[in-house]
Amino acid sequence: MTFQLENLSSYLPSSNFSYSFTSKRVMDMYEEGQLIANADLCPNSGENLKLMILVTSAPNHHDARMAIRQTWGFYCRHHNVGFGFLVGASIQPSQNDVIQIEQRTYGDLIQTRNVDFYGNLTRKTVSLLEWVDTHCSQVPFVLKTDDDVFINIPRLLALLEKQQQAKRSIFGLPVRKKSPYRTVGFKYSVNKSEYEPDMYPNYLNGPAYLMTQDSVHDLYRQALNMPFLKMEDVFLTGLVARSLGIRIVDVPKFMSFDHKIPFDIPKMREIISIHSINPSEQFLIWAYMRPRSLRTLLEY
Template sequence: MKLIRRSLVLGALLTTAFGGLLVLLVGQSVDFRTPSVDLRPLVSTESAGETVSLPQRKFEWQARTPHPLDLKYPYPYPFLLNHPNKCEGPRGAPFLLMLVMTRPQDVGVRQAIRKTWGNETLVPGVVICRLFVLGLPPPLFTKELHALLEEEDREHGDLLQVGLLDTYHNLTLKVLMGLEWMAQYCPSAHYVLKVDSDVFLNPSFLVQQVLQPNGPPRPNFITGYIYSNTGPLRNPAYKWYVPPELYSPDKYPPYCGGPGYVLSGSLALRVLTVAQTLKVIYLEDVFVGLCLQQLGVRPTPSPPKTFQMFPLKYEHCFFHQLALVHQFQAQELLRIWPDFQRVNTTCPMA
């Protein structure tokens, strides 16, 4: 309860401050003439008499939005909150590693996910491991959120915080750092799920119908909602604006929509390797598609309409035949989850 109360107070402060910060961040994100700015450690401003933890003192970053044309990768971004033994356990390597992309301030969203589709014990007989991947908050709230996140992580042990500013344009870097963690600490995971925090996920359907634990190994497997024959938007007014300097071809290779896609562990390791040889772009799902193209791999179609990229009204039987629905808020997730968990013998068989 103490953690929830603190998160609510901090949420009110963040709401006020982010309004002003948003103007600055958006201005930087669309002004491609702005020179890039590295993330440099700050000199500590604490007085000698104050006690500061070593990680906090070492990784006080000058957090400014990097230029979208100049994302630095590979780059030694540190893991500030880490659980290197997360995948070690008596049941062996995880069948599914969930990498959930989340913002530092979204304490309540993470708690809703833990209580619903992020529960690691939802699928009997299958080892699932969950990590929330997050970056750094704006400098104004670094100290307040640092303490809150450490408290949350002590309680749940599932935060993977990376030393880069948590912005939309850094999402590709967050995903790549999640894969770096997998490569270093969980290389034997059978499958890796990259998923956003604003979704409804049906882990049972995903595991049993899409991934099929008793099926043969699939080293080149990746699936989700597959986009084909799409191309970059050249109008700066769009959120997904991509200038020719960033990506010159008129078409993207096939790729899986960013809200959620799953790939075999062996392919994830190969994607990470080839990512270090390509120019990184901030459209994370497209960039993974570029890595797949370089590897000569095409996405595998999932059962029809099981990955939904747009909002859907909840319906018990229909949702049991889906893997993922995008744009699902935490409050709605908590509201429908008890009904979704209820066994309904009147639903038609899949």
């Protein structure tokens, strides 16, 4: 199966970029709907919200979710920002029972019907789009992020204020001129039957990216019709978005670190996201960045 993407020279490595797959379309291997829909996370379809944040998380990442709830996720409650965690289905019935209990306790979970494992991240992200398209279609912006990311909400909202007129856009940290890993058995490896070219199109780094609402429906419907690729950020922001002419916008304040974060607090206050953060570091960063008084904390 070969797709030709034409007249997108500003987005892709060439103006006539093609790629071949032998894999099935996403819709042929995707389970629609959710085991836990939790539409209440987005009241009135999000018409009174500034932003919806959905954090993708593995079912057994309870500690990561708790850390976010008690740190930057706390901020969302006071600033018209919707917030929830999106987890996949577990092959262990007991783990699904634990998810049900966690949802009854905190009320902030969405559970997809697709089994949760690394190779299924693309379907997980498609489920996120489906949920927003179904339950949160009026919210102006949607942030997709992961449970090992610290989000600086004030800086994110400042970006939103500057981009109120933005249309059909995805904002994040771009990855340019990246070649697929071909090493067999490597976590990120993609063989030529899955993706033939020796270069990915430019795409946005997967741990955090921001979408305008008017892009979500088209991304969801188009993703279902595209051949499956397990690299979800390449798939959604580097292939699907470009097939639709949706622009990707370079925002350097979405940051990614391959090593432990440098605790440069003045610099950290200016960024939007920090990747590769464990639960303990969530608390540490929050302690540095939050206002000192309880009153200010509740307003922060």
